[in-house]
Amino acid sequence: MLSVSLNGMFFKNPLILASGILDESGDTMVRIARAGAGGIVTKSIGSKERAGYPNPVIYELPDGMGIINAIGLANPGIDSYGDEIKIAKTAGVPVIGSIFGSSPEEFVFLAKKMERYGVDAVELNLSCPHARGYGMEVGTDKELVEEIVSEVKKAVRVPVWAKLTPNTHSLIEIATSASAADALVLINTVRGMAIDIDARLPVLSNRVGGLSGPCIKPIGIRAVYEVSSELNVPVIGVGGVTSGRDAIEYIMAGAKAVEVGTAVYLRGISVFSQIVREMEEWMLKNDVGGVEELVGVAQRR
Numbered sequence: 001m002l003s004v005s006l007n008g009m010f011f012k013n014p015l016i017l018a019s020g021i022l023d024e025s026g027d028t029m030v031r032i033a034r035a036g037a038g039g040i041v042t043k044s045i046g047s048k049e050r051a052g053y054p055n056p057v058i059y060e061l062p063d064g065m066g067i068i069n070a071i072g073l074a075n076p077g078i079d080s081y082g083d084e085i086k087i088a089k090t091a092g093v094p095v096i097g098s099i100f101g102s103s104p105e106e107f108v109f110l111a112k113k114m115e116r117y118g119v120d121a122v123e124l125n126l127s128c129p130h131a132r133g134y135g136m137e138v139g140t141d142k143e144l145v146e147e148i149v150s151e152v153k154k155a156v157r158v159p160v161w162a163k164l165t166p167n168t169h170s171l172i173e174i175a176t177s178a179s180a181a182d183a184l185v186l187i188n189t190v191r192g193m194a195i196d197i198d199a200r201l202p203v204l205s206n207r208v209g210g211l212s213g214p215c216i217k218p219i220g221i222r223a224v225y226e227v228s229s230e231l232n233v234p235v236i237g238v239g240g241v242t243s244g245r246d247a248i249e250y251i252m253a254g255a256k257a258v259e260v261g262t263a264v265y266l267r268g269i270s271v272f273s274q275i276v277r278e279m280e281e282w283m284l285k286n287d288v289g290g291v292e293e294l295v296g297v298a299q300r301r
């Protein structure tokens, strides 16, 4: 009932672990797949090992609204990452290798390595909101986005997903520049900040971070709706998915699948089986036989 096929990959359900949450090590990726995720995206990996920013790197909003993070793209570097992919692949679900770079050449280099390591697809991080020279700094330059996507498409055979930022007034133009990708992933985190009024200073060492979780869901839904109405490229929805109803909302907005991040951080890995159960219950009650029947229905009224 929940299975989805996308870019020739089979997902037993449309819930994919989002990049950056318990997905740097092969072992945790296997655990999350066993807990019910239909697919896994790795932590974004770069050309070289990066330590990231000093603590504090995460601020939790009250009442489960979400979190603000500025980890700073900490990662072990691509050269030592092959073993983690090999371990993650034993879980039997599609593994998507997320990569970040500052130029088309760097993205091509990373995508080829990921392909050699055995990933089922690559996800281009064109959207991290707090890393100088990477992420949304690259991903809001339309010409550069177009060049990165087309060069990576030429260099690898696996599907190429482009993950875009909501921190722009030109979302449709950027999505159009990235439309040679096999799928567009919307959204990465929203730029935000929290201030500790007793210390009279921003909470995060980097000051600015990326806001995620339930409080950004309406921004993600709007982005998915607008882009999938405008372009003929599969869209994957991300941002605040915590329940079966949230996942169905993204699918009705036009998403073919969704990624789940902060909900895993706030609620633990059992959130996948819980969302699966809630989706199945809703679909049974509403006489819906498959996810495909729901994709984009909110656009047709």
Ligand SMILES: Cc1cc2nc3c(=O)[nH]c(=O)nc-3n(C[C@H](O)[C@H](O)[C@H](O)COP(=O)(O)O)c2cc1C
Pocket (backbone or CB within 6 Å): 018, 019, 020, 021, 043, 044, 067, 069, 071, 073, 098, 125, 128, 163, 187, 188, 189, 211, 212, 213, 214, 216, 238, 239, 240, 241, 259, 260, 261, 262, 263
């Ligand atoms: C702690 C943390 C680390 C993240 N790291 C990455 C990353 O390395 N690459 C990336 O593309 N997105 C990263 N993200 C963004 C998520 O993949 C996702 O797009 C965003 O958090 C919105 O989804 P959510 O509300 O389900 O978390 C990170 C998010 C969080 C909370």
